[in-house]
Amino acid sequence: MSALPLILASASPRRRELLTQIGVPHQLHPVDICEAPQAGEEASAYTQRLALEKAQSAQNQLTYPAWILGSDTTVVVDGEILGKPENQAQHQQMLLKLSGRRHQVVTAVALVGPDTQALRCVITEVEFADLSLAQIAAYWQTGEPQDKAGGYAIQGLASVFVKAIHGSYSAVVGLPLFETAQLLSEYQIPMWHQAQS
Numbered sequence: 001m002s003a004l005p006l007i008l009a010s011a012s013p014r015r016r017e018l019l020t021q022i023g024v025p026h027q028l029h030p031v032d033i034c035e036a037p038q039a040g041e042e043a044s045a046y047t048q049r050l051a052l053e054k055a056q057s058a059q060n061q062l063t064y065p066a067w068i069l070g071s072d073t074t075v076v077v078d079g080e081i082l083g084k085p086e087n088q089a090q091h092q093q094m095l096l097k098l099s100g101r102r103h104q105v106v107t108a109v110a111l112v113g114p115d116t117q118a119l120r121c122v123i124t125e126v127e128f129a130d131l132s133l134a135q136i137a138a139y140w141q142t143g144e145p146q147d148k149a150g151g152y153a154i155q156g157l158a159s160v161f162v163k164a165i166h167g168s169y170s171a172v173v174g175l176p177l178f179e180t181a182q183l184l185s186e187y188q189i190p191m192w193h194q195a196q197s
């Protein structure tokens with residue numbers, strides 16, 4: 001079973017870089033799924049559902065057996081799910097909600113294979129400094145927030161907004177590396193230390 005190829009069902013350059021960072025050989029198969037939350041769906045259920053749907057969607061499209069990783073990241077404040085900002089006004093609203101307080105980043109990773117479905121979900125707390133309207137407007141102009149959940153990138157310019165983080169940094173960026181490695185190891189999918197031995 002471990003001889004099957006590993007596919008990352010993602011178009012996110014961050015996820016590809018993170019998986020490469022831990023030396024896991026993989027191929028890419030991005031998928032496009034509907035990301036609308038269901039009525040009354042709670043953030044962690046939503047995030048896990050999307051991670052699983054991304055992996056399953058890739059599995060349905062592939063013509064050969066494989067292990068497939070799918071992942072999803074959601075920013076949550078007061079129980080409200082913040083997706084990617086669609087325009088500057090929405091981005092301003094999002095960052096004003098995050099300014100001067102803590103919020104949660106929920107990231108799920110799903111592993112799907114022949115007769116296998118496994119999920120891990122990680123919640124990380126991030127504390128933002130007070131942000132001014134001028135800072136938020138200038139940040140939008142950089143182009144960084146547009147494709148990021150919650151409208152910011154902790155690994156980028158927005159690092160200067162972050163006073164504290166409690167949890168998994170890699171999960172906030174898009175793929176929880178500790179939990180991903182656990183999943184791969186559970187199913188004997190080779191990582192660098194196994195590949196070398």
Ligand SMILES: Cc1cn([C@H]2C[C@H](O)[C@@H](COP(=O)(O)OP(=O)(O)OP(=O)(O)O)O2)c(=O)[nH]c1=O
Nearest residue numbers: 010011012072073148149152153154172173174
């Ligand atoms: C909060 C935060 C999110 N993000 C990114 C990670 C994800 O790429 C994105 C959340 O959107 P997702 O829908 O999770 O992922 P995606 O559409 O970028 O990629 P795919 O579905 O093909 O895997 O936000 C950061 O890069 N830094 C951050 O600090």
